[in-house]
Amino acid sequence: MRAPLFLFLISLFGIAVALVVPGWSDLLLLAAPMALAAAILLLRQQKPAPKRKRSSGPPVILDGSNVMYWKTQTPDLAPVREVIAALTARGLSPSVIFDANAGYLLKGSYWHDNDFAAALGLPHGQVRVVDKGTPADPLILQAARDQGARIVTNDRYRDWLDTFPEARKRGHLIRGGYRKGPLWLGLPKPQA
Known part of the structure; x- marks a missing residue:
C-alpha cells in the first residue's frame, strides 16, 4: 500500500476514535492535520508512465x-x-x-x-x-x-x-x- 494512502486511512481512523471515544478528543489535534497532509499528497501524486523495457540495442x-x-x-x-x-x-x-x-x-x-x-x-x-x-x-x-x-x-x-x-x-x-x-x-x- 502506498504511504500517503496508508497515512490517510490511519488518520481517518484517528479522527473517528477522537470523535467516538470519550477522553480521546486531543487525538483530533494530530489526526486531522495528518489527514489533510495525506490527502494533499494523494492529490499531488502523478500517475507515472508505464516503465519501458530497457532495450539492449545500440x-x-x-x-x-x-x-x-x-x-x-x-x-x-x-x-x-x-x-x-x-x-x-x-x-x-x-x-x-x-x-x-x-x-x-x-x-x-x-x-x-x-x-x-x-x-x-x-x-x-x-x-x-x-x-x-x-x-x-x-x-x-x-x-x-x-x-x-x-x-x-x-x-x-x-x-x-x-x-x-x-x-x-x-x-x-x-x-x-x-x-x-x-x-x-x-x-x-x-x-x-
Missing part, C-alpha cells in the same frame, strides 16, 4: 531540452516520449539528458532525474538532469563519445566542435521534428 542519447520544443516550440514532454518510443521500436536504447532548468520550463519547479524518468517511463539510469550552472551540451557529447552513441537533436553544437569533432560526422547527430503532423527522424528506413 545506445542513442536524446538532447531532452532540445527535443521537448520540437512539436509546438513550447516545452512539452510529449515529443520526448514519442522519440523514445520510435527509437525503442527501432531496437535502439535511448537515454535522455536535460538542462537543469527543464523542470522549471515544464512544471515551474526543479525536476530531478527520477522525476523525468517516471514521467518518461524510463529506468532511472537512463535519464540525467545536469547540475545547475553546468551546460548540458558538453555532457551530452561526452556521454555519446563514451558510449559510442549517436545524438538526437537539432542543435549543431557549434561551440563544442573543436573538443568533439565527431559531431561534424554525418549521421552522428540525428535530426528530427514534426512535418504536417507526424514525427520524422533522420534515420534510415527500417529493413523489412
